[in-house]
Amino acid sequence: MRYDYPVIDCDVLVIGGGSAGAMAAIRAKEMDPGQRVVVFEKGEIKYSGCIARGMDALNIVAVPGISTPELYVESNGLACEGIMDEPVNYRMCERSWDLLKKLESWDVCFPLDEQGQHEVLQVHPKGRFCVTMKEPELKAILSERVLESGVRVLNRTMAVELLKNGGRVTGAIGMNVRTGEIIVCNAKAVILTAGGTARFGLPNNGYLYGVYDFPGNTGDGYCLAYKAGAELSGFEYTLIYYIIKDINAPLLYITLTRGANLLNAFGAHREKEHPSIKSMLLEHHEGRGPMRIIMSHLPERKIKEIEDILFTTERPVQERFFKGRDVDFRSGEIELWPTECFLCGGHGMTGVRVNEKAETAVPGLYAAGDTSLVARGHLSGAFVFGEISAESATEYAARTEAVELDRDQVSAFIMRRDSKLDQSGNPIPVEEFEYKVRRIINDYIVPPKNEYKLNNALWWMDRFRKELVELVRIGDVHDLFKAYEVENIIQCATMSATASKERKESRWGMWHFRHDYPDVNDREWMKHIVLSRGEALEDIKISHKEIIKM
Ligand SMILES: Cc1cc2nc3c(=O)[nH]c(=O)nc-3n(C[C@H](O)[C@H](O)[C@H](O)COP(=O)(O)OP(=O)(O)OC[C@H]3O[C@@H](n4cnc5c(N)ncnc54)[C@H](O)[C@@H]3O)c2cc1C
Incomplete structure (x- = not known):
């Protein structure tokens, strides 16, 4: 039989070329310059991921x-x-x-x-x-190092399925998001660094991509790991940030740590009380929002310093945004609002469970960064666990034989892909469908939660899974890869509603607030809620795991 897709063999495959993935790829080459390291990156490694720039x-x-x-x-x-x-x-x-x-x-x-x-x-x-x-050049520095070290980077390549042999992960199927072509990577070890679920709840600004976190992250890492049999946790930690209204970009600590004032809607000062995102969100929901940042009292030197960081390093587009709104830090104020709800291991606590070696429960599969659960590890967690995952994967690859590619698994995937391409006659554009899925996430999963809402969420997600096949139009490759993304958003929502329903208490302020269980209940719930795959893909198994102490 003739197969019309390329197969590449490697020692370590990294899925996602963001902060953790770039670091993992560099470290894998440092560990053993002779080993073959491949990166699948859905976007372009030079700009992709949370860092984007600096x-x-x-x-x-x-x-x-x-x-x-x-x-x-x-x-x-x-x-x-x-x-x-x-x-x-x-x-x-x-x-x-x-x-x-x-x-x-x-x-x-x-x-x-x-x-x-x-x-x-x-x-x-x-x-x-x-x-x-x-x-400002952080991502460029990382991506250049990846390429200089001899890593093979496949940009615009979305990992759509992990390959398995027995219990072990042995590579992945990738799909070019522009051409739809399949590329198969047979790997001795795989590192998942595909970020969190940035496109989860719908932001107030109404834009599908106008979110705080990198919009290319649609929980693919979580879903790939789930399907392969890994354990996941923290899906009830439904994170909402509190940052610049409409643009959903960060600036809070950059300004507050340099003397800016934080006022609530009634003019009461809040900057002295170590304003956590959690406490500001509560204040907003209790009717004392929106909070505002004021810098008019600061000397010009300080304002320049703040502008210098904001307009060069993290999101330079902020300069245009404030100009467009006639906001000058010397006289105006910056209004803050809650962001959309998202799932993330780096800012939050949602992720694939890993141990100190970045190992998941599945042999050959490692995870790092926002895909993994090193609670609230931020960029430091992504970098350090990127390195650790590469060290462990390198060591595993060195002592493991490659297995022959299971062509049947690839053929089964291609058949499913082709049947998706047969959906060109369906009536609903995939963007409209994504909008609806995420609107329903806002209605039923975004806190405050209760059992009735969470049951509704589960009902809707079941229905969306069917509608994605029966009603959504897939007219070209662009629609196709978006349909894969929406499938993952639906799966993440199902896991989030399941875990939220299981944790019958409230914890983490607004982030898991249940009106039907409004109190923190340490006696019963000081533990992890762990999700894993049951017999069928849709059967989510729930277990409880103790907190690991040192
Ligand atoms: C706006 C913002 C500001 C932040 N500021 C700070 C800060 O100042 N300090 C700090 O310590 N932390 C900060 N953080 C947190 C920190 O940046 C993140 O925790 C960290 O970058 C996450 O790295 P990651 O590699 O897990 O995810 P990302 O860097 O987002 O990388 C994920 C990559 O995976 C790719 N991908 C997704 N799905 C697939 C797929 N199916 N196949 C192939 N590739 C895929 C994506 O395209 C992306 O490139 C910030 C985060 C944000 C969003």
Whole structure:
């Protein structure tokens, strides 16, 4: 039989070329320059992912003499309200200073004061861990290093299915999002770094892509891992941020740590009380929002400093946004609002369960960054666990034989893809369908939650799964890959409603607030809710796991 798709063999396949994936690929080549490392990236590695361009801080670094990994574990435990495994968080923080030094050796800019010290800010409940970074070229630096180290990067390639042999993951099927062509990668080890579910709830601005997190992240990593048999957790942690209205871009700590004032709708000052996103969101929902940032009292030098960071490093588009709205930091105010709801391991606590070696429950499968659960690890977690996953995958690949490709699995996928392409006569455009799915997520999964709403969410997601096949039009490749994305959003919503229904208490402020169980109940619920695949794909198994202490 003739097969008309290319097959590439490699030692380590990385799925997702964002922060964690780029770091994993670089580290895999450092570990063994001779091994073959491939990256599947849905977008273009030069700009894709949360970083896109640069970032203003490495949020978690234990700077010697200022803080320690032990204090970080304590501090993050408070922020996670106890639902946090200590060893992975300790491991991440323990390696954070070496990570910073490594980034500096790559010419990533962490500004130093006149005494040669880093700026270290407090944004956690306890201790100072947030080191200011000022590197508009961060993603370019990473992607160049990936390419220079000899990694083969396949841009515009969306991983659509993991290959399995027995219990082991042995590669992935990728699909070019522009041509629809299939490419198969036979790998000894696979690292999942496909981010979280940024396109989950619908943002107030009404744009499908106008979200806080990288809009190309549609929970693909979670769904690939789920289908392959991995364990997932934290899907009830439905995160909503509180940032610049409409553009949904960050600026809070950049301004507050430099002297800006935070006022609620009645003019009461809030900047002194270490305003967490959680507390601002509560204030907003209690009717004292929107909160506003005011900088008119600051000297010109400070305002320039803030503008310099905001308009160059993280989202330069902010400059145009504020100009377009006639907002000048010297006289105007910046209105803050809740973002859409999203799922994420880096800002939140949703992810594939991994141990200190970034191993999942499935042999050959590793996870890092927002796809994995190293609670609230942010960029530091993505980088450090990117490295750890590469070390573990390299070691596994070195002692493992490659297996022959299971052509039947690929053929079955191609048949399913082709039947999707037969949907060209269906009436509903995939964008409209995505809008509806995410509107229903807003109605029934976004907190405040209750059992009635969550049951409705599950009913709707079941129905959407069928409608995606029976009603949604797939006229070209663009529609096709969007349909795969929406399928994953639906699966993530199902997992989120399932876990939210299971956790019969309220925790993490608004993020998992249930009107029918309004109190925190540590006695019964100080544990993880773990999801895994049952016999059939739709059967989500629920189990409870103890919190792992050191
Ligand atoms: C706006 C914003 C500001 C932030 N600011 C900070 C900060 O200042 N400090 C800090 O410490 N942290 C910050 N964070 C958090 C931090 O950036 C993230 O936790 C981290 O970058 C996540 O890295 P990641 O590799 O997991 O995900 P990403 O960097 O998002 O990468 C995921 C990649 O996977 C690709 N992908 C998705 N699906 C597929 C698929 N099916 N096949 C192939 N590829 C796929 C995507 O295209 C993307 O490139 C910020 C996050 C955001 C969104």
